[in-house]
Amino acid sequence: MATENFLVQGFRAAAVNSGIRGKDRLDLALIVSDKPATVAGVFTTSLVKAAPVLLDMERCKTGKAQAILVNSGIANACTGEEGMRLARLTTAMAADALNIAPELVQVCSTGIIGQQLELACFQRGIPKAAQSLVGDGLADVAQAIMTTDTFRKIAVRTALIDGKPVKLLGMAKGAGMIMPNMATMLSFILTDAKIDHDLLQSVLKKVVAKTFNAITVDGDTSTNDTVLLMANGLAEHPPIAENRPEALAAFAAALEELCKELALLVVRDGEGATKLVTIRVRGAVTEAQADQAARTVANSNLVKTAFFGEDANWGRIIAALGRSGAQFDQSRVDIAFDDVFMVQNGLGQGAEVEARATAVLKKPEFVVTIDLHAGDGSKDIYTCDFSLDYVKINADYRS
Amino acid sequence: MATENFLVQGFRAAAVNSGIRGKDRLDLALIVSDKPATVAGVFTTSLVKAAPVLLDMERCKTGKAQAILVNSGIANACTGEEGMRLARLTTAMAADALNIAPELVQVCSTGIIGQQLELACFQRGIPKAAQSLVGDGLADVAQAIMTTDTFRKIAVRTALIDGKPVKLLGMAKGAGMIMPNMATMLSFILTDAKIDHDLLQSVLKKVVAKTFNAITVDGDTSTNDTVLLMANGLAEHPPIAENRPEALAAFAAALEELCKELALLVVRDGEGATKLVTIRVRGAVTEAQADQAARTVANSNLVKTAFFGEDANWGRIIAALGRSGAQFDQSRVDIAFDDVFMVQNGLGQGAEVEARATAVLKKPEFVVTIDLHAGDGSKDIYTCDFSLDYVKINADYRS
Structure with missing residues (x-):
């Protein structure tokens, strides 16, 4: 696939090495919407939720987000109050670099449970990523969130809504601790669709039940499972709404196809999987x-x-x-x-x-x-x- | 351990090769009580129960048994009406060879699911085993019931009841499809204790909950899980009864120790286990x-x-x-x-x-x-x- 497929209007992204995972690996990334987007999220049902999950759940309720900060290497799970403080602080650092409100930054972490984030890595990585944001940076983000994954997982769909094209791009990571009870460990979906928060949340929840929540690699549900969906409304169709069932169905169908493709990629790349x-x-x-x-x-x-x-x-x-x-x-x-x-x-x-x-x-x-x-x-x-x-x-x- | 430990007065046993598993392996065995014994059994809770399990459950209700016929190699599970017919027929063959009523014969099978027993093997093996019954044949039975087990599992305890020694001998097999929800795949326990069926059944059920039902190798419950306990009453104590709590406690404690030892042997020999x-x-x-x-x-x-x-x-x-x-x-x-x-x-x-x-x-x-x-x-x-x-x-x- 050519990388031009991996674009959604109004979104930019970058992935960098921040030192969390040695000197060479992409381990920290930003996804940024040019304007505040409608956000929806589904999260692990595990009683043990990582700090970033708790923070995102709270912020998701506002219905708006403009950026996702993500790191691999450390999960920031089972890290107590210090973990929550670091999750908040790193989003504030990202907000600062992007000149937006901290409440508009979602944060995801994946990696080792029980270790604290090293602030120095974020101090180094966030400005570097913020300065490198480009429209075709999303494929690098898909690379940066891999842990035991053997290939990056990215998929695109285009829905026609009222005759207007709507783009959906999604990425996901596996590859172990996978029987998501909300989502695979991490998945980010971006779209230029116009849709309000409550409806977006309800569509996402239904789709995830049939896709990400229907896969298993090892029966283990992670502490960090998160699917975030940002819709920036730049597409030219009239807003998707409950009283416009055709538009809603077209969007939901494209979202389901996208999520299913990503979910199956996660299983295909299940740890050690051959079938x-x-x-x-x-x-x-x-x-x-x-x-x-x-x-x-x-x-x-x-x-x-x-x-x-x-x-x-x-x-x-x-x-x-x-x-x-x-x-x-x-x-x-x-x-x-x-x-x-x-x-x-x-x-x-x-x-x-x-x-x-x-x-x-x-x-x-x-x-x-x-x-x-x-x-x-x-x-x-x-x-x-x-x-x-x-x-x-x-x-x-x-x- | 010297084999004289593996004796319980009034019980004899033999294991033979009947051809189910090639020409050399012990694959068919009989355990016989000189007189009808009180029997108790706990069985798999799987909805899919093997034919011998269904037959034993029915016969256990009578409270009496005199023999156990067991084969390895074929589980006689998922074998339909023909499987039930063969389970009944093979117990009738054993009853005939032992000159006892067929209803007094319990039957257990372990091995491949979905294959029918070959009658010729039982025609060959049962008379051979019936003619070879000896007091110290129980260790051979423990050998004959092994499938992926790497060692035979046998344990003995002596309880003192009213100052009189009561012997308990148990054997078990593992080593996969082990998260028993009644028992490990197969375990036979023999004792010379005097105790009635209802009480024996209730003690066994409680003990199994804490021992065999508290182990797991792979989370898979088998179709054939069976624990059978035969008490022939040859020991010299007055009968164990609910209104004699001290005697009951002494028996239950010895039974629990025995079952725990066997259960832990099953885990220790879990498929591939090193810890x-x-x-x-x-x-x-x-x-x-x-x-x-x-x-x-x-x-x-x-x-x-x-x-x-x-x-x-x-x-x-x-x-x-x-x-x-x-x-x-x-x-x-x-x-x-x-x-x-x-x-x-x-x-x-x-x-x-x-x-x-x-x-x-x-x-x-x-x-x-x-x-x-x-x-x-x-x-x-x-x-x-x-x-x-x-x-x-x-x-x-x-x-």
Whole structure:
């Protein structure tokens, strides 16, 4: 993709090395809107929330933001009052460099839990970033927020609203502590759409439930999960509003596509992942039970290591379903790997079918469809396999 | 340990190769009581229960059993009506060989899910085992029920009841699909105690909650989890009864010690495990919340890979606590590795303390104590670390 795709009118960005992560890595970034934008955010549901999450939640309520300050390397989580003080102080430093009100600065951190930010890095990095802001700096920000990610995650969509193009650009980071219960660890979405805060918040929340909140790498929800969406209203359409369902639907659809693309990139880059697997549960008693069933399968280490071993091991899948809490009759369960019906009415379909199922598992991407035949509830959860590299990465990396 | 420890008066056993698992491995066994014994059982809470589990649950209600037929290699789970028929038929074959009523035969299977038992193996193996029954055959049974286990798990206790010795002998198998919600995959306990069915069942249930149900290797509950306890009443004490609390307590204490020893052996032999870790939660609002918090930490892949990496990574522990659903104030949490207080009031205690905590993590066995300071609820959960070998084993082994 050419970098001109990574532009949204009215937004500028820069990423710099500030010394948090050695001398070379991009580790501090600013995203700035030329004018105050409508902001919406969804945040981790973990009881243990990082300082920047607490600050952003408070500021998001005002409905307006003009800048996002972000660093990788240190999560500023479990850092007590000093962590809150530093979160506030660094946003004030950014506000100062940008000549805007501190309340308009959102802040995100990702990295090691339990360490304090080093102020010197921000003193060094913030002015440098503020002076380097450019329209096509967003791709660098996507780079700067990576931790164990192996590639940067950035996606764009254009919606047509009242015949006018509206641009959406999003970025995200993974790659571990991923079963977001709000969002992947960090995702920033920028758009020139015109839309008010309450509506933007409500659309974002619905979209996140179906995208970022439907992925899992390791079943662990982070202390720092944050999705921030800034809409600066520079597009030429009349404002998106609840009484204009067509415009709202066009915007929501583009946002959902964007978030889904980013969410799947996070799973694809899950720590050690070699396969992207959709666990599609159908026929559950309720949607909540479908979610429970799909999530239990998607998080089962035994299922995920079988995927890594390219073993069409439906026994582990049905065992996970059995402990999931979802209600069903095991003699009615069907399980398919892509279009290969490996299990019908709770029974395996023999060696020939298994050979075809095994061929599906050799693919880098496939769908496991589970029909419980117990009701109408359905849910897709996106997961990855569980490889030797997951253990290597996490036995060595300090999160 | 000398094998004479592995005797309980009135019980005989034998293990043979029947061809289920090739030509050499012990894969089929019988445990037989000389006279009908009182039986108690606890079984998987998975909605997906294997055929032998369903049959045993039904037969357990009669309160009497005289034999246990067990095979490894095939779990007889997800095998439909044919699986039920084979479970019944094989117990009838055993009853025939032992000249007892089929209803007195319990049956357990462990191994691959979704395959049918091969009748020829049982036709070959059952008479061979019935002809080889000996008092010291129990150690061979412990060997025969192993799947990915690396060592056999057998333990003995002697309780003094009214001054008379009562013997308890237990065996168990692990080593994967272990977060029993009734029991480890299979455990058999034999005793010469005199006790009636209802009381035996109630004691066993309480003990299992604190022992087998407090361990986890991988968070996966099996379709075949079964603990069977047979008491033949040959010991010389007056019957254990509810109105004799001292006798009951002595029996329950010995049973709990026995089950805990077996449960910890299962964790120690957890697939790929190199460390046995106790997650001890104190000060939770309720015991249920303590259980939730301890279990979430004990099952977190990020926490467990950090243990494998010998990294005193309390950030991952507090992140797991945060998503556990337990209520607490993060600024009051204390976390210790053995006696090293790494986190106090939610904050890390610095590099010197971390160095001492890291030394604790290098040990093969340690306790992580988490005090939430939110109430009186407490719970110990026993877990292991998560190594490269876990993935290797489970990418290759078909369960």
